[in-house]
Amino acid sequence: MAILKIARMGHPVLRRRADSVADPTAPEIQRLLDDMAETMADIGGAGLAAPQVHVPLRVVIFRVPAERLSGAEDDVAQDLAALINPVIEPLGEDMELGWEGCLSVPGLKGAVPRYSRIRYRGVGPDGAAIDRTVSGFHARVVQHECDHLDGILYPQRMTDMRLLMFVEEGARYPISLEPA
Secondary structure: OOOOOOOOOOOHHHOOOOEOOOOOOOHHHHHHHHHHHHHHHHHOOOEEEHHHHOOOEOEEEEEEOHHHOOOOOOOOOEEEEEEEEEEEEEOOOOEEEEEEEEOOEEEEEEEEEEEOEEEEEEEOOOOOEEEEEEEHHHHHHHHHHHHHOOOOOHHHHOOOHHHEEEHHHHHHOOOOOOOO
């Protein structure tokens, strides 16, 4: 396994649509997943998409730690999971504003609207179909990572650029996203 270099905002691999994976069970896909998992563990992220490590394939990994759960019914903890050739379907029009950071946009965070509840489908590295309905942080992290597969970074989803800030400034001058 290897720790891979993270592509940063501005790199062409982050601006294009990633290619579908023909064989999710191929040994090179398993090696990629292993390297992505080691990279994410080293950096401490919640998710990572293959384009972020300079590989333009429709592959994401993510985890949903219990301490990040929102309390919503379908917001469930998830050990490290791999999702290949994912498809996301919003379940309703409800959106939630939440803080996001990104390994490809280091040092910044922003308030991003995301669908509250989604269904995601894809394939696991064993070739088995994955089909889940989730909400809360679980839905947010999947949407964030899958955006990378379409060449979208979270600042492009923001509706109020006043809520884009350096992480350190956000810690010094916190802003609540809860309605007053």
